[in-house]
Amino acid sequence: MDDCILVQKVIDDNDHKAFAELMEKYQRMVVTTCRGFVTSYHEAEDLAQDVFVELYESLPGFRKESKLSTWIYRIAVNKSLNHLRKKKRETSIFNLNLFNKGDGKETTFQIVSTDDTEADYSIVSSENKKLLKEAINKLPENQRVAIILSKYQDLSYKEIAEVMDVSVSSVESLLFRAKTNLRKYLVDYQKK
Amino acid sequence: MNCKDTNKFMLQFLDGELSAEKTSEIKEHLMDCSDCSTELNKVKQLYGLIEEEKNEFSHNPYLSSKVLNRIKDDKEQESILLRPIRYALIASLSTAAVFVGIVMGSFLSNINSSIAQSDSDESIELLADEYFPTSSNNIYDIQIDETENNK
Numbered sequence: 001m002d003d004c005i006l007v008q009k010v011i012d013d014n015d016h017k018a019f020a021e022l023m024e025k026y027q028r029m030v031v032t033t034c035r036g037f038v039t040s041y042h043e044a045e046d047l048a049q050d051v052f053v054e055l056y057e058s059l060p061g062f063r064k065e066s067k068l069s070t071w072i073y074r075i076a077v078n079k080s081l082n083h084l085r086k087k088k089r090e091t092s093i094f095n096l097n098l099f100n101k102g103d104g105k106e107t108t109f110q111i112v113s114t115d116d117t118e119a120d121y122s123i124v125s126s127e128n129k130k131l132l133k134e135a136i137n138k139l140p141e142n143q144r145v146a147i148i149l150s151k152y153q154d155l156s157y158k159e160i161a162e163v164m165d166v167s168v169s170s171v172e173s174l175l176f177r178a179k180t181n182l183r184k185y186l187v188d189y190q191k192k
Numbered sequence: 193m194n195c196k197d198t199n200k201f202m203l204q205f206l207d208g209e210l211s212a213e214k215t216s217e218i219k220e221h222l223m224d225c226s227d228c229s230t231e232l233n234k235v236k237q238l239y240g241l242i243e244e245e246k247n248e249f250s251h252n253p254y255l256s257s258k259v260l261n262r263i264k265d266d267k268e269q270e271s272i273l274l275r276p277i278r279y280a281l282i283a284s285l286s287t288a289a290v291f292v293g294i295v296m297g298s299f300l301s302n303i304n305s306s307i308a309q310s311d312s313d314e315s316i317e318l319l320a321d322e323y324f325p326t327s328s329n330n331i332y333d334i335q336i337d338e339t340e341n342n343k
């Protein structure tokens with residue numbers, strides 16, 4: 001069924017079946033977008049639930065001239081960023097209280113080779129994924145959002161521009177800088 | 193093409209976003225420079241994990257019902273928990289305001305009591321708004337921390 005009809009049913013009749021249909025349709029999009037920001041799949045699924053709760057509450061304010069997917073992307077991006085900001089605050093408070101030895105050392109990562117046996121692959125891959133995520137999360141937020149929408153969702157420059165409410169040329173430059181920085185961070189982590 | 197530029201544009205190279213000219217220059221450099229091609233392989237391995245994470249998705253048949261339960265729970269909590277609190281708060285504020293009104297009234301005998309009453313009504317609204325802010329309207333704009341370097 002058309003998004004507009006479903007949205008109208010949710011707003012007018014508080015139709016939970018219609019909302020469930022919307023969630024089924026957008027589950028992959030939301031989970032995968034959140035996955036771009038967070039370290040584990042499980043975390044991404046939890047965030048996706050928050051995104052849909054917020055979507056439900058926000059639907060009456062949805063302007064129908066814009067695309068529903070754009071609206072959902074915005075909620076997903078904001079939820080993810082807020083989640084990470086909160087986590088960062090908690091971690092820094094935790095570190096300050098308990099482990100303030102003052103040596104200022106960051107966690108170091110070792111790139112793990114995938115030449116080993118099949119059984120080791122998942123461990124290796126999850127270590128490397130952690131490394132990748134550390135690097136992505138080091139990017140300034142606007143570069144991070146742009147690269148996640150581009151690489152995890154294959155959105156076009158124009159679509160990213162709509163979600164982020166910036167011009168197409170800024171998206172272009174954000175992505176370029178994001179990639180240059182990300183390459184640098186990936187290499188930095190390997191060298192530690 | 194030198195090592196520095198080859199490294200700098202590695203991800204753009206992997207994504208096929210460079211001009212044909214630059215691309216062939218980098219390719220040429222990679223054939224001659226083993227350092228850069230080793231580097232490229234490492235970066236490619238990590239960058240390629242994005243594709244893997246993208247494909248982790250598996251449809252969760254319970255996600256929708258979990259969300260619907262939360263929506264119902266929120267509604268119930270709103271009616272069971274929040275409303276009485278809201279009313280209790282407003283009630284106690286009104287009581288306080290009426291009390292203040294009476295005290296003030298007894299001191300300032302020449303102030304019109306109806307004005308005093310409408311003043312305190314306003315302050316109740318203000319206070320209640322502070323405790324239960326009407327949902328802010330900017331939450332659906334992306335809120336990005338613009339700092340370039342947030343180390």
Ligand SMILES: [Zn+2]
Binds near residue numbers: 194195225226227228
């Ligand atoms: Zn080189």
